[in-house]
Amino acid sequence: MNALAIFDLARILLIxxxxxxxxxxxxxxxxxxxxxIPLTILGVCFNSFPSxxxxxxxxxxxxxxxxxxxxxxxxRLYRHFKKRDGIGMGDAKLLAALGAWLGxxxxxxxxxxASVTGLIGGMAWLKLNKQSxxxxxxxxxxxxxxxxxxxxxxxxxxxxxxxxxx
Numbered sequence: 001m002n003a004l005a006i007f008d009l010a011r012i013l014l015i016x017x018x019x020x021x022x023x024x025x026x027x028x029x030x031x032x033x034x035x036x037i038p039l040t041i042l043g044v045c046f047n048s049f050p051s052x053x054x055x056x057x058x059x060x061x062x063x064x065x066x067x068x069x070x071x072x073x074x075x076r077l078y079r080h081f082k083k084r085d086g087i088g089m090g091d092a093k094l095l096a097a098l099g100a101w102l103g104x105x106x107x108x109x110x111x112x113x114a115s116v117t118g119l120i121g122g123m124a125w126l127k128l129n130k131q132s133x134x135x136x137x138x139x140x141x142x143x144x145x146x147x148x149x150x151x152x153x154x155x156x157x158x159x160x161x162x163x164x165x166x
Contacts, residue, residue: 003051010046010054011151014101018144021094025140031090036097040064043100054151055103063099067107068092091139098147106150113146114139 001009017039025031047053047060055063071092078086099107118139125137 006052007054010052014151015148018147022141022144025090025138029088029136029138031088031094031140033090033093036090036093039097040093040100043097046101047103054101055105059103059105060100063102063104063107064096065099066104067099068096070107070111071095087139091143094140094143098143098150102147102150102154106154109155110143110146110150113149114142117145118142 017035021031021035024035044057044060044064047055048057053060071087072089075085075087075089075092078084095107095110098110102110121142122137122139123133125131126133126135129135131137
């Protein structure tokens with residue numbers, strides 16, 4: 001099997017796993033460590049092979065660390081002010097996995113897309129389930145959507161917002 005076939009197979013398997021995680025989160029409001037942690041490790045391992053990697057190994061390691069720490073810190077700040085959790089640590093582990101696969105450079109775009117889709121989707125979720133605006137809704141599916149967009153169309157946001165001088 002050549003490197004391009006392995007690269008494409010890895011993308012397909014990653015998308016399938018991410019969709020499964022979104023499904024679990026929608027049904028249970030949980031992202032299981034049994035999937036997110038190995039997914040992070042696999043991302044770092046996959047990116048350690050120069051002939052098939054998505055990003056450099058150092059970018060993958062930094063992506064995993066920064067991905068987790070960003071949402072962990074955001075939750076700590078929210079908990080400090082509101083005295084309750086604002087985001088689950090499963091979401092932080094999922095962002096760490098996305099960072100391990102796609103690198104730290106993909107994290108701002110993933111968080112932006114997940115936030116925009118989460119805002120729209122979250123309002124729809126709350127309305128469909130007849131819940132108040134302060135109620136919880138699963139954020140993992142929106143991280144998954146953003147991660148898949150970044151995986152299939154890297155730097156989509158930069159290209160959309162880039163103004164070319166003509």
